[in-house]
Amino acid sequence: MKSKIALAFDRCKKEKRPALITYTVAGDNSKSNSLKILNKISQHADILELGFPHNTPIADGGQIQGSSYRALKKGIKLKDVFQIVKKFKKTNPNKPIILMGYFNLIYQCGENNFLKNCKESGVDGLIIVDLPYPENKLFARKCKKKFISFIQLLAPTTTKNRMRQIIRDSHDMIYYISMLSTTGGKLKVSSKKIIKNYNNIKKINNKINLVIGFGITDKNIRSLKSANGLVVGSLLCKIITNSVQKRQNPVTNLNKMIYKLKKEIS
Amino acid sequence: MKIKKGVSLIDQHDKNFMYGGKFGGNFIPETLKKPIDDLTKLFSKLRREKKFLSERDYHFQTYVGAPTPFIKLENLTDRLGGAQIYAKVVSEANGGAHKIYNATVHCLIAKRAGKKFIVGDTGAGYAGKMLSMAAKKFGLKCKIFMGAKDIKRQRPNVEAMKKNGAEVVPVTTGSQTLVDAVSECMRYWVSNCDLVHNCIGSTVGPNIFIKICAWSTAQISRELMIQVKDEFGKIPKKLKLINCVGGGSSAAGFWNEFMNTNAEFIGVEAGGPKNSKLHAAPLTNGSKIGILHGAAQYVIQDKEGQIGSTESISAGLDYPGISPLHCFLKDAKRARYTSASDEDALKAYELVSKLENISPSLEPSHAFAEAIRLAPKLKSSEVIIVNSCGDSLKDKDIIKQRLGSYIR
Missing domain, CATH: 3.40.50.1100 (Rossmann fold)
Incomplete structure (x- = not known):
């Protein structure tokens, strides 16, 4: 049986466009708004990444740090993250949700317990920023057993040999980091170069669903539309930050942006 | 859990770089895998190389003062x-302070790696001060990440860093102390690992940094x-x-x-x-x-x-x-x-x-x-x-x- 993530990519391929993948932090700017955001943006987004915040992130840029900080300040806990997913899935059972975060929270929760919670709430995939290959093999296997996709990352620094190994051990989706940067940095590589790297990875295995993330905004998303999927995260966190500052509704502001992004790549 | 005799403590890890099966490892973003592998290989070569060892001893004696x-x-x-x-x-x-050992060795490694730019974190300011000193001596550009709270409470060391020509970057996230400085420095390294050598100021972080630091001290x-x-x-x-x-x-x-x-x-x-x-x-x-x-x-x-x-x-x-x-x-x-x-x-x-x-x-x-x-x-x-x-x-x-x- 195909996973919901794989099905989402199939649908997008039929429509000859990349999957639009969003990233927001669970609990930003509140638990209830976080759910409202997911419900609203799922109309246009194909796959939703939901960050479970950590207070010592080593790979996140300022925007996502800001979102995580807001969420933690509101007291977000893992159990709340799972609640948000569960509630979202009640009304959107087929929309794939990927949790993204740092390993220490899983370590403290217990790998098996964490995966059990994922399964019960309806999580489709996991991205663990600081659990690289091959150290992630055991955990990835556990995920597979539960039919949860363990999504790995490739970076511009990843060697070809290593890419082959990671791709061989991958499920449903692979995430290519566009440039040497924390999340949300300014795109310092040309889109052309990114697509060239992207195509080289696809040559290793054309069947994989390869998505690009880091530094993608409404200004440059169109130039990357030949990818299987595009992840927008920091831009969305920034919109929430701005909305909070201007006392506007983050849900409507975000939705407007997602609509715009979708139009750019359709 | 037992300490082995006849094997250097820093080398008593398993294939996943864990000590006693429980401590250490490399829980790092994919982007850093290659730079860390490269550094690991380079260091394992250098520590066996006579020329590098005599270089180290020479600087420890004439520069650090042994x-x-x-x-x-x-x-x-x-x-x-x-x-x-x-x-x-x-x-x-x-x-x-002892921070000079790690700083000196890191600068020597950075030179061998062909890097011209070195970054580091600091808490008390000693790691930063020493790195700025050594960087100056070995002709490397230097940037130091330091918690804003620590910048205030360790003023003399901050002044020394600036005097040595290092850029001191105040870190204003979290508690604004060492933990945040290390995070910010790692984030900076993630973004610039192609050109920049990272010197973690203590026996913490991914395995190779623990090794280099303890080997130096x-x-x-x-x-x-x-x-x-x-x-x-x-x-x-x-x-x-x-x-x-x-x-x-x-x-x-x-x-x-x-x-x-x-x-x-x-x-x-x-x-x-x-x-x-x-x-x-x-x-x-x-x-x-x-x-x-x-x-x-x-x-x-x-x-x-x-x-x-x-x-x-x-x-x-x-x-x-x-x-x-x-x-x-x-x-x-x-x-x-x-x-x-x-x-x-x-x-x-x-x-x-x-x-x-x-x-x-x-x-x-x-x-x-x-x-x-x-x-x-x-x-x-x-x-x-x-x-x-x-x-x-x-x-x-x-x-x-x-x-x-x-x-x-």
Whole structure:
């Protein structure tokens, strides 16, 4: 049986466009708004990444740090993250949700317990920023057993040999980091170069669903539309930050942006 | 869990770079995998290379100043009336602390790697000051990440860094102390790993940084071993080596050569203010294993795994985690760990500075506090050596504020 993530990519391929993948932090700017955001943006987004915040992130840029900080300040806990997913899935059972975060929270929760919670709430995939290959093999296997996709990352620094190994051990989706940067940095590589790297990875295995993330905004998303999927995260966190500052509704502001992004790549 | 004999402590990890199967590892973003692999390969080559070793020894001797003095603290010993108290005065090293060893070695490695730009984190400012010094000497551009709170409380070291031409980047996230400086420095490295060499200032972080740092500070115990044999003719039967531990770099270096001897190792963590719940003593207070800055270690954290707040008068010890090497030494029962409060450290600083010709900074003052507590209970045949790994000058402001006057 195909996973919901794989099905989402199939649908997008039929429509000859990349999957639009969003990233927001669970609990930003509140638990209830976080759910409202997911419900609203799922109309246009194909796959939703939901960050479970950590207070010592080593790979996140300022925007996502800001979102995580807001969420933690509101007291977000893992159990709340799972609640948000569960509630979202009640009304959107087929929309794939990927949790993204740092390993220490899983370590403290217990790998098996964490995966059990994922399964019960309806999580489709996991991205663990600081659990690289091959150290992630055991955990990835556990995920597979539960039919949860363990999504790995490739970076511009990843060697070809290593890419082959990671791709061989991958499920449903692979995430290519566009440039040497924390999340949300300014795109310092040309889109052309990114697509060239992207195509080289696809040559290793054309069947994989390869998505690009880091530094993608409404200004440059169109130039990357030949990818299987595009992840927008920091831009969305920034919109929430701005909305909070201007006392506007983050849900409507975000939705407007997602609509715009979708139009750019359709 | 057991320490192997005949194998260097830093090399006692498994294929996943874990010590005792539980501590360390490389919990890092994919982007850093290759730079860390490259650095690992380069370092494993360099540490076997005669030319590199003689380069290191040359700079340790002519630049760092080896050996640093080993002295008996006669007045303190007389006053306390128990064990013989000695100090390894590492603060006499160029720059005033042990951080110069790691900084020098990192600069030598950066040169070999063809990098022109080096970045580092700092808490007390010593790691940053030394890195800026060494970078200047070896012709590297240098950037130092430092918590905004630490910039305020360790002013003399910040001034030194700037004088050496380094850019000091204030880190304003989180608690604005060492933990945030390390995070920010790692984030900077993630973004610039193609051009920049990263020098983590202590025996923390991904495995290779732990290795390079402990390998560098091991110079302290290489010197001490000779000095001890000179002084006593052999290693004393009852010998205690007392060292403060924050990240744990000076203790790792102070103990290394004595690993297979009978010497007792005592690590002293920062207990924080008396009557405060906050501290920086994960080993003493039974913190759980967690992942911080790329490595599994005992770390102050909440049930969820969010890293906890710390508090200590000493910026250099004000860190929620502790080197995986020390976690390993603790669980293998090779070393024991305790803590001293801010007040104990201040008192120890005052007593040592008054009685002796040395003036330890607030970090080693934690170790002196434990020595002062233990000495009167011990026989005069027993020997205590304290690593006086930093000079109090950088703490002048804090000491004046807390004690009314500064003596050195």
